[in-house]
Amino acid sequence: MREKIVTQEYDQVAKIYDRRWNSYNTKTLTFLKNWADIPPQATVLDVGCGTGEFESFIIRDNPNQQITGVDISEQMLLVARQKFIAHPNVSFQIAGASNLPFANHSFDIVVSASAFHFFDDPVAALAEIKRVLKPDGKVFILDWCKDYFFCRLIDLYLKMFNPAHERCYTQAEFHELLTSANFNIQRAAKFHFDVIWGMMVVEL
Numbered sequence: 027m028r029e030k031i032v033t034q035e036y037d038q039v040a041k042i043y044d045r046r047w048n049s050y051n052t053k054t055l056t057f058l059k060n061w062a063d064i065p066p067q068a069t070v071l072d073v074g075c076g077t078g079e080f081e082s083f084i085i086r087d088n089p090n091q092q093i094t095g096v097d098i099s100e101q102m103l104l105v106a107r108q109k110f111i112a113h114p115n116v117s118f119q120i121a122g123a124s125n126l127p128f129a130n131h132s133f134d135i136v137v138s139a140s141a142f143h144f145f146d147d148p149v150a151a152l153a154e155i156k157r158v159l160k161p162d163g164k165v166f167i168l169d170w171c172k173d174y175f176f177c178r179l180i181d182l183y184l185k186m187f188n189p190a191h192e193r194c195y196t197q198a199e200f201h202e203l204l205t206s207a208n209f210n211i212q213r214a215a216k217f218h219f220d221v222i223w224g225m226m227v228v229e230l
């Protein structure tokens with residue numbers, strides 16, 4: 027049910043998404059790219075890939091990186107596909123985080139940026155990420171962090187006024203979810219930028 031509302035919301039904003047979120051995307055995705063330091067030969071899955079901006083940052087340095095992006099918004103994926111017409115190694119599919127259309131142990135790396143707080147069944151999403159990850163694979167998740175005052179405020183505001191919003195997590199709540207899903211947290215950080223945003227990141 028919630029997925030439908032999220033899909034509608036992102037279908038509507040897809041054409042202006044990159045312009046509206048340019049500064050936020052540049053900061054968060056550059057951070058994630060540097061933090062994850064993905065080897066050029068790794069196969070990568072991006073869950074909630076949106077308009078493929080993370081893929082753009084990766085491909086600038088590693089033009090042959092094998093990356094698959096999934097998202098529930100066909101319009102966001104349309105924008106993403108247009109960016110990578112010349113890159114057959116980058117592909118996009120419509121799929122929800124809780125139902126990934128890939129065989130077990132398909133990817134070396136799974137990433138997800140600014141999307142986890144939308145997942146209406148985070149436990150199922152984490153189980154799916156674990157299933158499609160190779161046994162020695164790595165996961166990097168970046169998302170808003172409710173330990174920061176403005177994030178708590180935004181979370182409250184969105185809960186009241188935006189039916190697409192699921193929930194933000196504190197770092198402790200997020201880590202609890204991850205360990206319950208049998209992930210080992212290898213590295214974790216949280217940081218603040220642009221007054222409002224409080225983010226957290228994990229390597230699993």
Ligand SMILES: C[S@@+](CC[C@H](N)C(=O)[O-])C[C@H]1O[C@@H](n2cnc3c(N)ncnc32)[C@H](O)[C@@H]1O
Nearest residue numbers: 036074075076097098099122123139140141144
């Ligand atoms: C804030 S955007 C972030 C997009 C991209 N990761 C980025 O950082 O530019 C969140 C994206 O997550 C997608 N999304 C939300 N819930 C999802 C789900 N359950 N499965 C897959 N994608 C989802 C939305 O459609 C949207 O494109």
